[in-house]
Amino acid sequence: MNSSNSPRTVSLIGAPTDVGAGARGASMGPEALRVAGLGPALQARGVQVLDRGNLSGPPNPWLPPVDGYRHLDEVVAWNRAVHEAVHGELQQGRMPILLGGDHCLGLGSISAVARHCRETGKKLRVLWLDAHADFNTNQLTPSGNIHGMPVACLCGFGPQALIEIGGHVPAISPKWIRQIGIRSVDEGEKRFVHEQDLEVFDMRYIDEMGMRHTMELALATLDANTHLHVSFDVDFLDPEIAPGVGTTIPGGPTYREAQLCMEMIADTGLLASLDVMELNPALDVRNKTAELAVDLIESLFGKSTLMRK
Known part of the structure; x- marks a missing residue:
């Protein structure tokens, strides 16, 4: 970890594709985040920002699923590109911020982080902020959309071409993940999540225990040798405040809860x-x-709403 007096260096990596999604449009996400001022907002927090531009990959063919997977070859190509880009930034000691794109790309990103942790002897904790568990397989999926599968793939359940990205199967252990904000899980997926013993703080848990207690547990047992990765699906947020997602599920965290989380x-x-x-x-x-996403990312980088001395 950088000492507090050395500025953090961040690399923005755009991944403009919706190839894993069921709705078109997430391919425009990276540019929308830039238009909303993500780079300057981080610079205002004393962060050195390098915008690496956008990765390129195959277009979205918009075809039906084959063997329970939709656009598998294209998803593999995009995730390989993301993996190499994210790993390259980590090797240079920079913090990658992946601008999606649909959440299937979490596979390429997190497999790169896990590889970096293996190479540097660090522990890994992944916070998966999402309305969905994304723990489907081709047997369980109702849609074939691979953005519903990245966590399962990271844990070694998925097509060979995807689970091998990063050179280690499984890329991560389910024990390293904390899922927060979950409120939409398919029936078969739910059983599978329980079988694999994923730690899930769903919305009922957050309603009963509060966001503070939830985050205290999700962040427990971290130490200086832990690499903390946050995979933030914007549909984590309540659609009242964040309508710009393809899979809106009502009943998500409020603005205040999301701020506290960050x-x-x-x-x-x-x-x-x-x-x-x-x-x-x-x-x-x-x-x-x-x-709103930029606002919350600023909070991740230390912008506090609090008037504390």
Whole structure:
């Protein structure tokens, strides 16, 4: 971890594709985040920002699923590109921020982080902020959309071409993940999540125990040798405040709950990589979801709403 007096260096990596999604438009997410001022907002926090531009990959062919997977070859190509880009930034000691794109790309990003942790002897903790568990397989999926499968793939359940990205199967252990904000899980997927013993703080848990207690547990047992990765699906947020996503599920965290979540992550001082996924400006209202995402990312980087001395 950088000492507090050396500025953090961040690399923005755009991944403009909706190839894993069921709705078109997440391919425009990276540009919407830039338009909402993500780079300057981070610079204002004393962060050195390098915008690496956008990765390129195959277009979205918009075809039906084959063997339970939709657009598998294209998803593999995009995830390989993301993996190499994210790993390259980590090797240079920079913090990658992946601008999605749909959440299937979390596979390429997190497999790169896991590879970096293996190479540097670090522990890994992944916070998966999402309305969905994304723990489907081709047997369980009702849609074949691979953005519903990245966590399962990371844990070794998925097509060979995807689970092998990163050179280690499984890329991560389910024990390293904390899922927060979950409120939409398919029946078969639910059983599978329980079988694999994923730690899930769903919305009922957050309603009963509060966001503070939830985050205290999700961030427990971190230490200075832990790489903290946040995979932030914008549909984590309640659609009332964040309409710009393809899979809106009502009953998500409020603005205040989301702020507290981000501030508590920032307080650890351990955030080392970030995905910002599923922003769909085609479904947004005057880019307000992108602006909210930028606001919350600023909080991840230490912008506090608090008037504390």
